[in-house]
Amino acid sequence: MTVSDRGSAGGHRQVGVKDVAAAAGVSLGTVSNVLNRPELVSARTRLRVETAMSELGFVRNESARQLRAGRSRTLAYVLLDGANPFFTDVAQGIEEVAEAEDLSVFLCNSDNRAERELSYLTRLEQQRVQGILITPADPHAAILDELPRRGTPVVIVDRTRGGDTTHCSVAVDDGLGGELALGHLVERGHERIGFVGGPLTLGQVRDRKQGAERALAAAGRPPDSLLHLETTALTVPEGRNAGQRLAGLPAATRPTAVFCANDLLALGLLQQCVTTGIRVPDDLAIVGYDDIEFAAAAAVPLTSVRQPRRKLGATAAELLLREVQDPDHVHEQVLFTPELVVRTSSQTP
Amino acid sequence: MTVSDRGSAGGHRQVGVKDVAAAAGVSLGTVSNVLNRPELVSARTRLRVETAMSELGFVRNESARQLRAGRSRTLAYVLLDGANPFFTDVAQGIEEVAEAEDLSVFLCNSDNRAERELSYLTRLEQQRVQGILITPADPHAAILDELPRRGTPVVIVDRTRGGDTTHCSVAVDDGLGGELALGHLVERGHERIGFVGGPLTLGQVRDRKQGAERALAAAGRPPDSLLHLETTALTVPEGRNAGQRLAGLPAATRPTAVFCANDLLALGLLQQCVTTGIRVPDDLAIVGYDDIEFAAAAAVPLTSVRQPRRKLGATAAELLLREVQDPDHVHEQVLFTPELVVRTSSQTP
DNA sequence: GAGTGACAATGAAAGGTTTCAATTCAGTGC
DNA sequence: GCACTGAATTGAAACCTTTCATTGTCACTC
Numbered sequence: 089m090t091v092s093d094r095g096s097a098g099g100h101r102q103v104g105v106k107d108v109a110a111a112a113g114v115s116l117g118t119v120s121n122v123l124n125r126p127e128l129v130s131a132r133t134r135l136r137v138e139t140a141m142s143e144l145g146f147v148r149n150e151s152a153r154q155l156r157a158g159r160s161r162t163l164a165y166v167l168l169d170g171a172n173p174f175f176t177d178v179a180q181g182i183e184e185v186a187e188a189e190d191l192s193v194f195l196c197n198s199d200n201r202a203e204r205e206l207s208y209l210t211r212l213e214q215q216r217v218q219g220i221l222i223t224p225a226d227p228h229a230a231i232l233d234e235l236p237r238r239g240t241p242v243v244i245v246d247r248t249r250g251g252d253t254t255h256c257s258v259a260v261d262d263g264l265g266g267e268l269a270l271g272h273l274v275e276r277g278h279e280r281i282g283f284v285g286g287p288l289t290l291g292q293v294r295d296r297k298q299g300a301e302r303a304l305a306a307a308g309r310p311p312d313s314l315l316h317l318e319t320t321a322l323t324v325p326e327g328r329n330a331g332q333r334l335a336g337l338p339a340a341t342r343p344t345a346v347f348c349a350n351d352l353l354a355l356g357l358l359q360q361c362v363t364t365g366i367r368v369p370d371d372l373a374i375v376g377y378d379d380i381e382f383a384a385a386a387a388v389p390l391t392s393v394r395q396p397r398r399k400l401g402a403t404a405a406e407l408l409l410r411e412v413q414d415p416d417h418v419h420e421q422v423l424f425t426p427e428l429v430v431r432t433s434s435q436t437p
Numbered sequence: 438m439t440v441s442d443r444g445s446a447g448g449h450r451q452v453g454v455k456d457v458a459a460a461a462g463v464s465l466g467t468v469s470n471v472l473n474r475p476e477l478v479s480a481r482t483r484l485r486v487e488t489a490m491s492e493l494g495f496v497r498n499e500s501a502r503q504l505r506a507g508r509s510r511t512l513a514y515v516l517l518d519g520a521n522p523f524f525t526d527v528a529q530g531i532e533e534v535a536e537a538e539d540l541s542v543f544l545c546n547s548d549n550r551a552e553r554e555l556s557y558l559t560r561l562e563q564q565r566v567q568g569i570l571i572t573p574a575d576p577h578a579a580i581l582d583e584l585p586r587r588g589t590p591v592v593i594v595d596r597t598r599g600g601d602t603t604h605c606s607v608a609v610d611d612g613l614g615g616e617l618a619l620g621h622l623v624e625r626g627h628e629r630i631g632f633v634g635g636p637l638t639l640g641q642v643r644d645r646k647q648g649a650e651r652a653l654a655a656a657g658r659p660p661d662s663l664l665h666l667e668t669t670a671l672t673v674p675e676g677r678n679a680g681q682r683l684a685g686l687p688a689a690t691r692p693t694a695v696f697c698a699n700d701l702l703a704l705g706l707l708q709q710c711v712t713t714g715i716r717v718p719d720d721l722a723i724v725g726y727d728d729i730e731f732a733a734a735a736a737v738p739l740t741s742v743r744q745p746r747r748k749l750g751a752t753a754a755e756l757l758l759r760e761v762q763d764p765d766h767v768h769e770q771v772l773f774t775p776e777l778v779v780r781t782s783s784q785t786p
Numbered sequence: 787g788a789g790t791g792a793c794a795a796t797g798a799a800a801g802g803t804t805t806c807a808a809t810t811c812a813g814t815g816c
Numbered sequence: 817g818c819a820c821t822g823a824a825t826t827g828a829a830a831c832c833t834t835t836c837a838t839t840g841t842c843a844c845t846c
Contacts, residue, residue: 103831119833120833152831153832153834317825
């Protein structure tokens with residue numbers, strides 16, 4: 089009396105290797121060999137087993153496989169903002185590397201919420217993913233240290249944590265990016281310059297702002313002359329909001345140029361300017377950050393600081409894979425260099 | 438002699454329920470009860486077990502859990518283009534519903550490649566995800582029928598398959614969307630109108646085009662008077678490319694208006710027009726599709742056909758969950774209505 | 787014709803969790 | 817004291833695959 093005969097009446101009981109073995113008249117182990125080391129199985133038997141598999145509609149059970157193997161065939165990328173093309177481009181870079189290694193990538197959107205990030209990280213650890221790539225909403229979360237200690241490697245993407253010895257990281261020099269952006273505006277002769285960005289809990293925003301201030305200082309101006317228009321997120325609506333506040337300032341004190349912490353803000357700001365009648369770049373020059381695809385297609389093509397997005401993702405994935413393969417691996421901090429792309433939005437009138 | 442004492446020297450052997458049970462001086466089953474039915478365990482014992490867990494750094498093994506339970510706590514959304522904000526917005530809608538049910542969402546980017554889509558679907562089935570949401574690159578793939586037959590429910594998002602009785606689906610009436618777009622252009626008095634989009638293997642593109650033709654016919658014009666500029670993908674670069682071809686046409690025969698199959702194309706086209714000196718809307722009116730966030734922030738704010746993106750995702754997720762819970766559930770085909778949002782890009786000069 | 791080696795196939799054990807029927811125990815009512 | 821109750825806890829079985837030491841088979845060689 090075999091285990092089979094699962095009437096088609098109710099739902100589908102699982103078809104397992106056992107059933108395949110019975111149908112093909114071979115042992116359990118042979119079926120497994122067909123799946124995992126086909127070269128050990130004679131052509132004749134292999135064919136019989138494969139036929140049985142497709143006839144029964146056998147689907148390998150990944151849970152059981154993983155349970156035995158102790159690890160999965162999956163990576164995960166926990167990203168800060170699924171609606172920001174910057175991160176989806178980074179994800180593409182990751183996917184390319186993963187695909188070459190025959191790994192799947194689990195994309196998780198923390199939406200910049202620490203509790204959601206924590207919940208994803210917990211789940212991913214429980215799923216025993218091979219490793220996690222993350223652009224953290226909360227870079228100080230304890231779990232980021234615990235995960236590698238318990239055996240799940242973590243690579244920090246688009247962020248560095250000073251003197252971090254438990255993670256690899258890949259980032260772009262945000263300080264330099266800020267310098268480039270502001271240096272450019274200073275060079276174009278702007279006197280009153282603003283910085284649009286926030287929250288300052290985001291390291292990216294802090295670093296870009298500090299870079300901007302350094303550039304001001306280098307030009308012999310007081311760094312605090314940089315007017316900070318704070319935002320609660322790096323999104324298009326927040327950019328529009330900042331634009332409204334800007335429009336509310338008397339023209340005499342209003343900045344003649346602003347540097348935005350990312351392109352979404354810059355696009356929102358730009359849109360609001362068009363609505364309000366502030367001319368760009370004549371009344372207001374704008375520099376964005378990230379150089380997302382839409383920057384060039386904006387109302388006024390946007391000057392922006394370009395980051396090697398795909399490369400960022402690909403490198404991070406490579407570091408992760410290296411760490412997975414080599415347990416006592418020395419953590420590396422890779423820093424890429426950004427590049428200023430000048431377009432109309434910052435043209436001198 | 439307990440199972441413990443796993444020297445910190447090498448790697449970390451797993452800490453399992455067994456170890457927790459030993460440390461807390463209770464049985465296996467009790468630990469499991471603390472995890473799954475805490476109300477069955479006395480407060481004192483529960484506390485002891487929980488302490489042991491955090492001391493040992495216990496991490497539940499999801500594979501084993503799933504293996505026993507037969508299903509996971511995960512949904513997946515296989516999307517067509519990770520770089521298109523339309524799909525990430527749909528994903529947001531899905532995530533909202535999933536989060537409420539305490540499910541994770543696996544986002545997979547098929548990048549419009551059938552073989553990649555197939556590979557993801559295969560993996561997801563092996564992982565025994567609760568169900569799959571998909572905007573298919575290949576709507577005729579056999580696996581889309583096999584999955585539900587073998588027990589993994591599938592909901593089609595942003596697409597319908599005529600007379601489909603094996604899937605629920607959620608879509609927006611693309612035909613109507615096309616009619617709206619073209620009706621608008623006809624009404625504005627345009628005589629030579631183009632359609633930019635492709636490949637026609639994408640049902641969305643076909644339906645929008647057919648709708649457009651219907652609108653032409655309704656206005657008493659021959660449907661084939663719609664000049665089709667075919668693209669190989671619905672992306673910004675392809676839009677630029679189409680823009681170049683358009684600019685190459687003699688001004689006398691060049692359309693005075695185009696309807697683009699999505700906003701990415703429209704934005705690329707618009708950008709190319711700005712570069713080439715074709716004035717929008719004076720020389721060329723443009724209507725896009727999707728009304729993504731960037732449409733309003735474009736060089737010339739873009740007239741577009743708005744789709745209820747989040748709602749689309751949320752509804753699809755709800756249908757999927759309903760199907761998961763109720764095995765003999767009647768498949769539903771939900772169709773939303775699009776809406777024309779008129780902006781500057783189609784203003785009559 | 788015994789011995790050797792290569793190749794195929796086998797089947798039991800292991801992996802960590804959950805489930806459930808069975809057991810223990812303290813308490814209650816008579 | 818006894819039988820009974822309900823709550824708390826237990827331990828073995830089940831989930832499905834992979835691994836690996838073992839057995840079986842056959843063709844060759846000396």
